[in-house]
Ligand SMILES: Nc1ncnc2c1ncn2[C@@H]1O[C@H](COP(=O)(O)OP(=O)(O)O)[C@@H](O)[C@H]1O
């Protein structure tokens with residue numbers, strides 16, 4: 001295992017007004033590993049992911065991507081200088097995000113959705129961007145849907161396009177926020193299959209999920225979040241087999257029955 | 258039927274000319290309304306210090322009757338600003354002002370209807386706020402509000418009859434001229450009313466079909 | 481320019497003629513309420529035709545809506561004032577004349593009946609079939625169902641849009657000055673001819689109309705929202 005983790009989260013805190021949503025969360029995600037994050041609704045999982053790629057600004061703590069702090073370097077007198085937005089944008093490219101609600105852009109075709117960022121953010125040539133997009137669509141098994149508009153796809157197909165869109169930026173890590181939670185049960189498998197394949201290819205991933213089977217056999221580590229803190233963490237065998245925390249045990253027994 | 262022939266058919270050249278002027282005034286007013294409405298909307302939403310000004314203008318344009326605005330622009334503006342210097346200009350400016358107020362609010366509603374996640378998806382692949390706005394928010398907004406934009410154009414056409422009052426030679430003015438020559442209003446005014454109704458019907462039907470076609474192309478339900 | 485601005489914003493002249501101008505504004509209100517009554521009644525009739533099961537009725541209702549909704553106010557006012565009396569005169573074989581006020585009310589009433597009919601229809605069609613079935617299951621007569629179950633819901637549903645249409649109608653009343661109904665705009669043009677100072681007069685008219693519409697429309701919208709919220713809370 002290399003010394004510098006792909007993502008390092010250190011004592012991350014976030015409050016919305018008086019509401020403390022994250023209360024000091026720390027963990028590492030090593031290159032090529034898959035971390036699943038489980039926990040009850042409202043425990044702060046989405047907020048944590050959103051803080052990692054700075055869709056929310058953390059109240060305190062730091063996120064390091066390949067050792068580089070997202071929030072900006074600490075100056076000599078110990079203060080932190082907030083990075084300019086352009087910097088954050090540059091670092092965000094290294095983190096692909098997949099949302100529960102897909103968030104495909106309805107006025108662009110499938111291919112249009114996937115090439116948008118390579119074209120305009122990485123300023124690739126159109127031809128190269130399309131070749132890249134086709135490769136990404138092949139990885140999510142949607143090669144034949146390139147010219148469709150999102151509204152004509154099924155939920156599972158939409159989510160796979162969203163994954164391809166994130167992959168097209170060739171990110172260092174992928175963040176998934178409950179990618180199958182708004183899908184009909186019969187459509188979750190096609191998305192989970194794609195995610196398992198990504199994991200097997202050595203993609204670094206953080207996956208917030210309620211799919212316990214996926215967390216158990218596709219991830220290297222499992223985090224159980226409760227009330228904005230990590231209540232339990234470890235390899236899946238340990239978290240699922242012999243959880244130390246009572247709350248985690250209760251949560252799992254409810255989920256697994 | 259000879260009256261129809263004498264008063265309407267034989268004067269068709271004049272009426273055509275009038276209709277051409279009507280279309281011209283409306284087209285310019287429409288372009289002004291779209292640009293002005295977008296500007297007012299963006300200032301209102303994103304330029305803090307000028308927000309109250311934009312709101313005041315939008316509300317004023319929306320709550321003042323078009324006829325009053327037309328008179329105001331025609332009689333007051335030239336002395337106040339030295340412009341507009343022709344009746345034609347005063348006509349499209351007044352029509353454009355009112356519609357820009359309405360479109361500003363339409364655009365705002367459309368922008369607010371773009372789900373936050375669509376913008377966040379843009380940020381998460383590293384797009385800048387400007388790119389997100391230009392590539393995602395504005396096009397998606399236009400798609401949602403297309404039917405309202407068409408509707409606003411029909412409002413402009415209907416209101417444009419009033420520019421005849423300040424002697425812009427539109428269809429309405431040509432019709433009134435014909436009436437004043439022969440004092441036989443029945444055929445001329447009925448034909449003129451029918452032309453307007455037909456024209457507005459055509460525009461709104463074609464516009465709606467176009468807007469629906471656009472939406473269906475993107476796999477969305479017709480509005 | 482600054483002189484002109486001072487002149488335009490000086491309300492003295494406007495104030496001097498306040499009585500005649502206020503009487504003009506009262507005429508706007510008068511035309512508005514009369515035309516609104518016509519528009520509501522005719523609009524409801526047209527809407528009921530449009531949702532009728534028999535196609536000839538539906539067809540007439542649709543024609544009514546398409547004609548009046550697509551007609552410019554101004555040409556309709558002129559047409560009713562100058563053409564309709566002649567046609568009626570030919571029909572009954574004697575001279576017919578409309579007062580400017582009557583023409584204004586008929587024309588605006590019919591034009592806006594087209595808009596109201598659409599609003600009514602959308603409202604009627606938004607009522608679930610189940611409500612009718614429930615009424616029939618209780619043995620209610622069709623007319624009872626209409627008055628007691630459908631219309632009260634329709635009114636609440638269409639209220640926001642209806643308020644917008646009332647506002648449009650009030651704004652449209654300013655054009656009746658063009659057939660010499662002595663409304664505010666008419667008085668303003670009269671006074672302007674006398675005083676030769678359009679700047680303060682037309683600015684005053686614009687500000688007055690804006691203030692009246694903004695305040696009245698704002699409070700009516702507020703009231704109607706509160707009333708709706710009581711039911712749909
Ligand atoms: N933008 C926000 N403003 C205020 N409260 C928020 C915001 N986003 C999330 N929260 C609150 O933070 C808590 C955690 O939310 P979230 O991170 O979405 O939980 P999870 O994804 O685990 O269900 C919830 O109580 C939620 O109401």
Ligand SMILES: [Mg+2]
Nearest residue numbers: 045046047178
């Ligand atoms: Mg969540």
